Amino acid sequence: MIGVPSTLTEAAAALRSGTLSSVALTEAVIARADALDGDLGVYITRMDNEALNAAAAADRDFTAGIDRGPLQGIPIGVKDIIATRDAPTTAQSLILNPAWGAGIDAPVVARLRAAGAVITGKTTTMEFAVGMPDANKPFPVPHNPWDLERWPGGSSSGSGAGVAAGLFFGALGTDTGGSIRLPAAYCGITGLKPTYGRVPKSGCAPLGYSLDHIGPMARSARDCAAILEVLAGYDASDPTCSHAAVPPYLAALTGSVKGIRIGVERVNHLTAPNADPVAVAAFEDAAAWFISAGALVEEVAVPYYQEIRSANTVTMRGESTSYHLGDLRTRWEDYGVHTSKAVSQGAIVGAADYVQAQRFRSLARRVVAAMMEPLDVLLMPTALMGAPRLAGLDHTSFMNWPTFTQPWNLLGLPALALPMGFTAAGLPLSMQVVGKPFAEATVLRVGDAYQRKTSFHLERPTGIAAVAA
Amino acid sequence: MPEPKDVRAAVTAAVEAAGLPLTDAELEAFVSIYPALRAGADSLYIEAVRYEEPALVFTPVPPVQG
Numbered sequence: 001m002i003g004v005p006s007t008l009t010e011a012a013a014a015l016r017s018g019t020l021s022s023v024a025l026t027e028a029v030i031a032r033a034d035a036l037d038g039d040l041g042v043y044i045t046r047m048d049n050e051a052l053n054a055a056a057a058a059d060r061d062f063t064a065g066i067d068r069g070p071l072q073g074i075p076i077g078v079k080d081i082i083a084t085r086d087a088p089t090t091a092q093s094l095i096l097n098p099a100w101g102a103g104i105d106a107p108v109v110a111r112l113r114a115a116g117a118v119i120t121g122k123t124t125t126m127e128f129a130v131g132m133p134d135a136n137k138p139f140p141v142p143h144n145p146w147d148l149e150r151w152p153g154g155s156s157s158g159s160g161a162g163v164a165a166g167l168f169f170g171a172l173g174t175d176t177g178g179s180i181r182l183p184a185a186y187c188g189i190t191g192l193k194p195t196y197g198r199v200p201k202s203g204c205a206p207l208g209y210s211l212d213h214i215g216p217m218a219r220s221a222r223d224c225a226a227i228l229e230v231l232a233g234y235d236a237s238d239p240t241c242s243h244a245a246v247p248p249y250l251a252a253l254t255g256s257v258k259g260i261r262i263g264v265e266r267v268n269h270l271t272a273p274n275a276d277p278v279a280v281a282a283f284e285d286a287a288a289w290f291i292s293a294g295a296l297v298e299e300v301a302v303p304y305y306q307e308i309r310s311a312n313t314v315t316m317r318g319e320s321t322s323y324h325l326g327d328l329r330t331r332w333e334d335y336g337v338h339t340s341k342a343v344s345q346g347a348i349v350g351a352a353d354y355v356q357a358q359r360f361r362s363l364a365r366r367v368v369a370a371m372m373e374p375l376d377v378l379l380m381p382t383a384l385m386g387a388p389r390l391a392g393l394d395h396t397s398f399m400n401w402p403t404f405t406q407p408w409n410l411l412g413l414p415a416l417a418l419p420m421g422f423t424a425a426g427l428p429l430s431m432q433v434v435g436k437p438f439a440e441a442t443v444l445r446v447g448d449a450y451q452r453k454t455s456f457h458l459e460r461p462t463g464i465a466a467v468a469a
Numbered sequence: 470m471p472e473p474k475d476v477r478a479a480v481t482a483a484v485e486a487a488g489l490p491l492t493d494a495e496l497e498a499f500v501s502i503y504p505a506l507r508a509g510a511d512s513l514y515i516e517a518v519r520y521e522e523p524a525l526v527f528t529p530v531p532p533v534q535g
Contacts, residue, residue, distance in 0.1 A: 210524075239532035310509030317506075321487075329488040341498060347487035348480055348503055353510040358523035360513040365524065396502075 004028050006458055008169035008223035012070040015062065022055035022062075022073030026118050029075045033120075033167050036464055039148055041140035042162040044080045045087045046121040051075065054118040061116060070226040070250070072116030077162045077171035080122035081129055082106045082214065083203040091205045092139045093127045094334040095327050106203020107235040108172060108214050115230040120168050123158030127339040129174055129207045130155060130320065132393045134336030143390070144186060145461035146427055150387040153183035159217045160187040164461050170218040170227045176207040177316060178382075178405025180215050181417035181432065186387035188419050188428030190447065190457055191217040192224045193405075195438045196412030197242035199228075200235035206323055207343075208316040210240075210358075211409040220457050221418060221447030225249035228440060244438050252441035253448040258294030260446060263372070265380040268305040272402035275384035279402075282421030282429045283381050286450070290379065293449065300378065303367045304360075305407065311357040311364065312410040318354035321346025338395050361410060368411055369436075376442050378434040380404055382417040386427025404432065414440045418447045419456035426462060476503050 004025070005011040014020035030048050037043055058073035078084055081091045083101030090096060105113065112119060124142045126132060132154070133141040142157035144150040145165040152161040156173030160183025163171055173180035175193040184191030192215045199214045206212055216227035232246040264287050270280050291297050302308070320343040321328075328335070328344050335343075346354075372378065384402040408415040413434055420431040435443040451457050480499050484491055491499065 236533035239528070307512050307515070310512050313506070314510050314513070325487065329490070332490045341495065344487075344489050344491075345499070345502070345506065347489055348483045348499060349506060349510050353513070355523050355525075356510070356513045356518070358525050359518050359521040360515075361524040362521040363518050396498075399502075399505075 004032065004166050007219045008070070008074055008226060009220065011074055011169050012226070015073045016067070022058040022118060023052060025073065026051050026055040026075055026120070029120060029167055032165070036165055036167065039143060039464065040145060040161050040165055041124055041142040042077070042158040042165065042167050043121045044090060044092060044124055044139060044158070047087050047119060050086050051118050051120045058116045058118060068114070068116040069230065071112065071230055074117055074170065075120045075168040076112055076117045077120055077123045077159050077168040078109060079125050079156050079159050079172050079174055081125055081174060081205040082109060082172055084109050084119065084122065087122050089122065089205070090139070091128045092125045093339070094137065095331060096205060100205070101203060104203060107200040107237060108231050109203070111230050123156070123162055123171060125157060126155035127336045128205060128324070128343065129176060129179055131336060131338035131342045132395060132398070133390065134338060137336050141390070144387045145464045146188060146387065147463040149389055149391070150427070151186065151390050151393060153186035153387060155179040156183045156217060160184055160189060160191070163187065163189045163217055163219060165464055170216055170223055173215060173217045174204060175213045175215060175409065176211045177312060177409055178403060180217055181382050181405045181415060181430070182403060184217055184417040185382040185430030186428065188456070188459060188461065189217060189219055190221050190224055190416065190418045191215065192228060192440065192444070193408065193415045194228065194232065194440055195242070195414045197240050198244070198414070198438060198440065199231045200238040200241045202235065202237035208319040210319065211312065211316055213409070220451050221416060221444045222250070222253055222451070224416070225253060225444045225448070228444070242438070247441050249441050249444055252445050254445060255449050255452050256294070257290055257446055257449045259296060260377065260442070261296045261375045262290055262446070263300035263375040263378045264297055265300055265302055265378055267301045269380050269384070269404055272384060274400060275402045276386070276423060278424050279381065279384040279429045283431055286420045286431050287379060289450065289453070293453070300371060300375070302407065303371060304364055307360060308364050308407040308410055311360045312406040314349055314353050314357040315410065317346040317349055319346070341395055365411060372436055376435070377446055380432050380434070382430035382432045386423040386425060386429065408434055413437060414443050416443045416447045418451065421456060428456070476500055479503070
C-alpha cells in the first residue's frame, strides 16, 4: 500500500508531480476503509467500483493535459442526506422514500464530479441530520477515530470521522445547528459552514429549511477553500441560493493576519457551564497567537446571544416538525428514538412563536451586523469540551454541553471550525472563526494563517493507531 | 408570558392535537423540556422586535425544479 498524503492539498500536488496516480490513491483509501471501517462506521454505502472508474478517468485527463483543478482525482465522501445518482440516499433512516433523489446528483455532487473528484461513498449521519445514534436501527453507529468509545459528533459524523481517519481527503457535510462544525471539532479536522445561500442545498434532505447549509470538511482551511471554490455559486434549483459572485478562495490565502480586525467573544462562551478549563486555556492561547501575528484584536459581546440561540431552536423545531409530522403520526416507531423526540418538538411551540422567531431574526441580523461592522471576523470556541462518550448519549445531555454553533445558523454567517489543541485526555479541541455575509475568503484566510503556524490539524487520530498499523 | 399552570396538561393537549403517538415516557420527556422551550420562545417577545418584519421571503414565481 502507498503512503497516504495528509491533506487534500498534498494529494493534489502528488497527482500533478506524477508521484501518485488517482487510481493508486483511491486504492489506498479503499484498503484503508477495508481495514478501519468495521470499527469506525464511516460509510453507509461504499462506491468502490464507481470511485475507481472516476479515478481512472482523472488519470486519463492528467495524461491528456486536462486539469480541472485541485479536486481532480481526489477521493471525497458525501453525507448520506445528499442525493447521488449512483447510490441510494437514506438519510440514515427507514422513513425516507428510496425514490427520493434516486438517479439524481444534487448540484453540489454534480459540481464535484465536474471538477474531477472521486466520490468514494455515502457517509453516516444522524438520522435526517439530527439527534443521536440509535443502535437498534439497521445503520452503522459512527465512532470517533480518536477514541472508538466516543462519538464523532453529528450530524455529519461519517464525513468528520472519515476525513480524520484518512478514508478520504474531503467530504460534504451539512449544518443546521452545528452539524459540520461539531464533528469537525470532535474529530480534529476543519469544517466550514458557508454563508446561507452561498452553496445550493437542493438535492439535500431538509432539516430546517432556513437554517440548512452544505459545506466542506477536510483537514485544513486550505483544503476547505479548494472544495468551496467548486461548491459555491448560484443554482436555480435552490430558491434561497445567492447570485453573489464567487471569489477565488485559494488566492485569498495569504498566510497573514496582519491588520485583520478580530473580535474575541469571551463573555457568552468561556464561563459556560461544564466548560473544560483545558479548552478555555487552549482558546486563550489561540487568541494570543492572533495578537502575536499582528491581528488587531479586541473584546466584543454578541448582543441578544441567548435569544439568538432560542430563536434558532424555535425555528429548527418548527421547520423540522413541518417536514416530519405526517410520518411521525403513522411511523413513529420507524424513527430512531432520539430523532422522533427532536423533530416532533415543533408540536409544542406555536405558529406565532415561529413567526416571532423570524421577526427576532430580523433584529438580530441588524444588531450583529452593526457589532461586526468595525471588524473582519469574530473568534470563539466551537465547543469547550472533547468528544463525548457514546454510552449514555441522549438529547438531554446534548442540551447541557458547552457548544456554540447554533447562532451562526440563525444569522446565516460563515463559520469555520478548526483545531486549537487537545484535552488532557488527548481529544481534539476547536475554535470558530465567524465572518460577515459572503466573506468566506476572509474566514478561510484567518484559519489558514493559523494552520501555517500550528500543527493541531495535522495530528493523526490515536484511537485507530492499533487498527491501522 | 406566564407559563401554563399545568404544564402536563398543556403538553398533552398539544401532542394530542398534533396526533403524535408518544409513549408515557416520551410524554414525560416533553413535559420536562417544555418549560425551557416555552421560556426560550417567550424571550423573543421583546419591545425591540415590536415593529420588525419577519425574515420570510415569498416570491410568486415558482423556482426551477432541481
